[in-house]
Amino acid sequence: MRSERMPQPLARRILLSFILLTSLVAGINAWAIITVLHEVEEDLVGEELRQDMAAVENVFLTEGRIPDLTGGSALYAPTLRPQKPLPRELETPHPGYQEVVTERVAWHVLEEEIDGHRFILVRNQDAFEAREKLFYKVVAGGVLLAIALAYLIGRLTVRRVIDPVIRLAAAVRTQGAARPLATAYGDDELGQLAQAFDQAFNELQAALERERLFTSDVSHELRTPLMIVSTSCELLAQGPLPDNSQRQIARIAKAGADMQALVETFLQLARVQTTRLAEGDGVSxxxxxxxxxxxxxxxxxxxxxxxxxxxxxxxxxxxxxxxxxxxxxxxxxxxxxxxxxxxxxxxxxxxxxxxxxxxxxxxxxxxxxxxxxxxxxxxxxxxxxxxxxxxxxxxxxxxxxxxxxxxxxxxxxxxxxxxxx
The missing domain is CATH 3.30.565.10 (Histidine kinase-like ATPase, C-terminal domain)
Structure with missing residues (x-):
């Protein structure tokens, strides 16, 4: 059997809307920042490695030697420097720029072939990865902070928007049409709502009053003819009538008694708080x-x-x-x-x-x-x-x-x- 979902309170829906909207915006911003950071990292590091490789190529082709590099980069030439063993992550040729990230290492690598020899330029990115992880934590913290602020702002907004509505609902339940509701509110949307309640209360009260007066008036006016019918039946029953007529008179008397009971019921329903009996009144x-x-x-x-x-x-x-x-x-x-x-x-x-x-x-x-x-x-x-x-x-x-x-x-x-x- 399919169960119906209970509607969420309005205050909760407003608060959830604030949080969801902030989470969506903050998440998109965080994704954009991280993506831009990654692209900038690749462009900057890749450009630096290309400049270093151009300097190596220039020295090697003009002077015939392999220059020493500074700035944290390492240069591998397996055919020219066999004494400098090539890490196993770089054994497979891969011309061009790439990132090599394993459990053991994190490198930016640029590989080119110069005059028939492999030249592999490697820059360790452990320090950058550490800063990058710190940056990710800052971004995540910013997202969480934005959600927390959205929660606080949502609570304040709910209090300012919903609390007057709650007070109005409480006034409708307790005060009703006893006194006008609109006088306690300004000329805004909430005041218009209070005016609508006042108008509805007045119309309902007038309709109930008309019904009460109609019921009581009709019931009151029926009492006299019903009394005449009842009295006439009693007088006729005392006379020398045949059995068939006596039975008809008994039916008329019973119908009159039933109508009298209905009239009394209608009168009781037209009275206010008719069922509140004094101590000891009533029947079992x-x-x-x-x-x-x-x-x-x-x-x-x-x-x-x-x-x-x-x-x-x-x-x-x-x-x-x-x-x-x-x-x-x-x-x-x-x-x-x-x-x-x-x-x-x-x-x-x-x-x-x-x-x-x-x-x-x-x-x-x-x-x-x-x-x-x-x-x-x-x-x-x-x-x-x-x-x-x-x-x-x-x-x-x-x-x-x-x-x-x-x-x-x-x-x-x-x-x-x-x-x-």
Missing amino acids: LEQIAAEQVAVWQPLIEVRGLSFVYRQEGTVSGRWHPTLLRVVLGNLLRNALHYTEQGEIRLCLDVDGFRVEDTGPGIAPEELGRIFEPFQRGRHARGEGLGLGLSLVRRVCAQAGWSVTAEALAAGGSCFRVRLRP
Whole structure:
């Protein structure tokens, strides 16, 4: 499986850019200096050797003798000076200029043939090699010094460039839209970024306020007609009506109660910090689970399905009753909506609860969007709009819970709600 590379922090990327650019420039300069030095060495030493060889040729041809040389050069003439043995590195003829470097010697050599005799002019370059190695060390030290300076300059640049951005990010996280951000920055690029954040915050706050007012207003206005429907159902149920009418009235009353619960949920979602309960408030998971079992078990069994309720563990704590009721009720409704045969299971554990079914399951391509609004599975039935699971996710996010969905290996689906982080 291919792993995604984590992006490097911006400060580190800037610092690495400084170091890499300096290393590249310093390396090219060092290479150029060493190359020029080597070329100059060959030109100068080669020219000196040619001048010395010209003087030897002039003396030999005019005076018939081999002159003595000064300046650290040695002259070999194997056919004229047999008493001066030729080093084994020079035994093979090699006319012209060359460098001879072995583990034992380092020479500049110029070989020419004068009047049928080999003349070999040799200059030892040990001293020059020593100076050359020292020069290489100086060049390498200069490269390392340049990299160190690039690191220091990069750190200073990062501090001047990135630190204001970090402060702005911290202000966005902690301060938000509480007060304008742009007032703390000048009229530069960073100030423009702060102004953009302020504008985005203001637009987002206005949109959230409009949504909150719309939700609360609609929910408030629905309370009165729902109360009328509920009261009318109670009055009609007390009258002498046939069994068929009584059943229809019971269905209307249940639908009205469900709508009343949704209205209460919407009102709770529209309030700020609705899930913070005072000490001792709220209900346990077992209480809401027992209540929902009493409501949903008959509806499930009348469809010819089995209902299983298990307590595998106990999660300590007290929870908002309306929010917990909406989450559990919508998950059971969803399971009933998609299951045609088999069973539906409600299992409580130490983290929260899960709702399992033996329905068609969840296709892999649907897992990523199943909690999005207006998303219905490919096996959906009835006239649902695909808002139940979206509401479950919103409620869980508001309450600080988490909800996940997965397909079961044996078939069906599982929705897990964790009430604890």
